[in-house]
Amino acid sequence: MEPVVTVGLDGSPESLAAARWAADEAEKRKLTLRLLHAWPLLVPEPTSIPSEVDQNYWAKRLVHTARAELQARHPGLSVIGNLVADDAQNALLEAASDSEMLVLGSRGLESVESYFLGDVSMPVAARAERPVVLVRADAQEEGPPQASVSRVVVALKLHGSSDDLLDFAFHTAAARGAPLLAVHGRSVPLHARVPWGVDHDVTEEMTRDAQKRLGKVLRLWREKYPQVDVADSIRLAGPAKAVVRAAEGAALLVVGRRKHRPDLAPHLGPVAQAAIHHGRCPVAVVPHD
Numbered sequence: 001m002e003p004v005v006t007v008g009l010d011g012s013p014e015s016l017a018a019a020r021w022a023a024d025e026a027e028k029r030k031l032t033l034r035l036l037h038a039w040p041l042l043v044p045e046p047t048s049i050p051s052e053v054d055q056n057y058w059a060k061r062l063v064h065t066a067r068a069e070l071q072a073r074h075p076g077l078s079v080i081g082n083l084v085a086d087d088a089q090n091a092l093l094e095a096a097s098d099s100e101m102l103v104l105g106s107r108g109l110e111s112v113e114s115y116f117l118g119d120v121s122m123p124v125a126a127r128a129e130r131p132v133v134l135v136r137a138d139a140q141e142e143g144p145p146q147a148s149v150s151r152v153v154v155a156l157k158l159h160g161s162s163d164d165l166l167d168f169a170f171h172t173a174a175a176r177g178a179p180l181l182a183v184h185g186r187s188v189p190l191h192a193r194v195p196w197g198v199d200h201d202v203t204e205e206m207t208r209d210a211q212k213r214l215g216k217v218l219r220l221w222r223e224k225y226p227q228v229d230v231a232d233s234i235r236l237a238g239p240a241k242a243v244v245r246a247a248e249g250a251a252l253l254v255v256g257r258r259k260h261r262p263d264l265a266p267h268l269g270p271v272a273q274a275a276i277h278h279g280r281c282p283v284a285v286v287p288h289d
Contacts, residue, residue, distance in 0.1 A: 002032060003031050003032070003099075003100050004026075004031055004032045004033065004034045004080075004098075004099050004100065005022050005025055005026040005029070005031050005032070005033050005034070005099060005100055005101055005103065006022075006033075006034040006036055006082075006092075006095045006096065006099040006101075006102050006103070007019045007022040007033065007034070007035055007036065007102075007103040007104070008036050008037075008038070008088065008092050008095075008102070008103070008104045008105070008120070009035055009036065009037045009062060009063060009066055010037070010062075010088070010105075011062050012105055013105075013137040014105025014106060014107055014135070014136065014137045015104070015105040016066065016105075016137075017105060017135050017136065017137040018103045018104055018105040018106075018133075018134075018135040019035065019066050019070060019103075020070070020073070021103060021133070021135045021282055022103035022133075022135075023070045023073065023074050023077060023079070024074075025101070025103070025133075025172075025175075026077060027074050027076070027077050028175045028176055029100065029175050031100060032078040032079070032080060033070065033077060033078065033079045033080070034079075034080050034081075034082055034095070034099070035063050035066055035067055035070075035079065035080070035081045035082065036082045036084065036091065036092065036095050037059055037062055037063050037081075037082070037083055037084070038083075038084040038085075038086050038087065038088045038090075038091035038092065039059055039083070039084075039085070040085060040086060040087050056083065059083055060081075060083065063081040063082075063083065064081070067079050067081055082095075088120045089120050089123060089124060092104070092120060092124050092128075093124060093127060093128055096124070096128040096129060096130045096132065097128075097129045097130065099130055100130065100131075101130060101131045101132070101133055101284070102124070102128055102130060102131070102132045102133070103132075103133045103134075103135060104120070104121045104124065104125075104132065104133070104134055104135070105121075105134070105135060105136075105137065106121055106134035106135060106136050106276065106283075107136065107137075121134055121276075122268065122276070123266070125257070125268060125272070125276070125285045126257065126266040126267055126268050127266040128285075128287065129287065130287070131168055131284050131285065131286045131287070132284070132285045133252075133282055133283065133284045133285075134276055134282065134283050134285070135282045136280065136282070138280075150176055150177070150178035150179065150251050151178060151179050151180075151181055151249070151250045151251055152169060152172055152173040152176065152178050152179070152180050152181070152250065152251060152252045152254065153180075153181045153182075153183060153243075153246050153247045153250045153252070153253045153254065154166065154169035154180065154181070154182050154183070154253075154254040154255075155183055155184075155185075155239070155243040155246075155253070155254065155255045155256070155271055155275070156182050156183065156184050156214065156217065156256075157184070157239075157256070158184060158210060158213045158214060158217065160289070161288060161289045162217060162256065162288060163288065163289075164256075164286055164287065164288035164289065165254065165255075165256040165286045165288045166217075166218075166221050167221075168254060168284065168286045169182075169254040169286075170221050170224070170225045170228055171225075172252060172254070172284070173225070173228045174225050174227060174228050176251070177227075178228075178251065179228070179229040179230070179231065180228050180229070180230050180231070181230075181231050181232070181233060181246065181250075182214065182217075182218055182230065182231070182232045182233070183232075183233045183235060183242060183243055183246040184210055184214050184232075184233070184234050184235070184239075184242075185235045185236075185237050185238060185239035185240070185241065185242025185243055186206060186210055186234065186235070186236060186237075186239070186242075187236070187237065187238050187239075188203060188206075188236050203236055206236065207234050207236065210234045211232070211234050214232050214234065215232065218230060218232060233246060239270070239271050240270050240271045240273075240274035240275075241274070243255065243271055243274065243275060244274055244275060244278050244279055247275070247279050247280075247281055248280070249281075250281045251281060251282070252281060252282050252283075252284060253275055253279050253281055253282070253283045253284070254283075254284045254286060255271055255272045255275045255283060255284070255285055255286070256269075256271075256272070256285075256286055256287075256288050257269065257272055257285050257286065257287050257288070258287075258288065258289075259287045259288065259289060268285065272285050
């Protein structure tokens with residue numbers, strides 16, 4: 001199958017915002033956009049039947065309406081519809097396995113549960129084999145400030161492999177012609193705290209060490225993507241707080257998720273959880289070793 005960007009549709013404002021974001025991204029990456037609607041009660045497609053007795057009418061209309069809007073916005077974009085007789089989580093996980101990315105709607109921490117976030121988005125983001133991007137409807141409506149409209153932010157740890165995470169972040173920034181900000185958050189240890197604040201000698205040493213290690217991690221990727229304007233930032237705060245603050249006004253926040261081992265249940269780490277629940281911009285969760 002040719003590479004596609006897949007978006008899950010359920011008719012909610014969040015899923016429609018996700019579809020618009022996915023269409024923009026598919027166009028930038030020169031990929032086909034697949035609109036996926038999953039419903040266990042779909043029936044086999046009849047050869048000929050009036051719409052008023054077609055049990056699949058509303059599912060087909062949902063996809064058709066979204067497709068018409070997106071093709072009007074992006075005349076050159078290839079858009080395909082896909083109706084699946086399965087529950088949403090299974091269908092999305094299967095679709096993710098053969099997609100460049102999977103895009104879903106999200107409501108963050110609003111009191112009313114969204115179909116995707118409440119029942120589907122979190123377990124899909126924790127289990128998918130490929131990157132999952134979560135898009136909030138209000139983020140699409142408001143848009144980021146003009147000064148940083150195109151910035152991509154990537155959250156980095158400084159131990160273990162980050163190749164899959166950085167490959168996605170750099171590729172996305174390159175496709176958008178956007179600058180990239182790599183952020184590492186590190187909590188100040190107890191021994192650096194003094195009655196009047198923090199021991200600046202300790203924090204300066206921490207920052208220098210982290211800056212050196214971050215520069216080493218980014219060096220090969222700067223060489224691979226010379227067209228991307230890259231900046232890095234070491235923030236002396238808890239990683240989750242540092243990342244959410246760094247992503248204010250960004251176009252996309254990229255966070256990592258460790259690929260689950262057979263003996264452990266799939267889960268999202270604290271940074272990914274904080275980004276999904278508190279971030280205002282779209283959040284890409286990228287599985288990596």
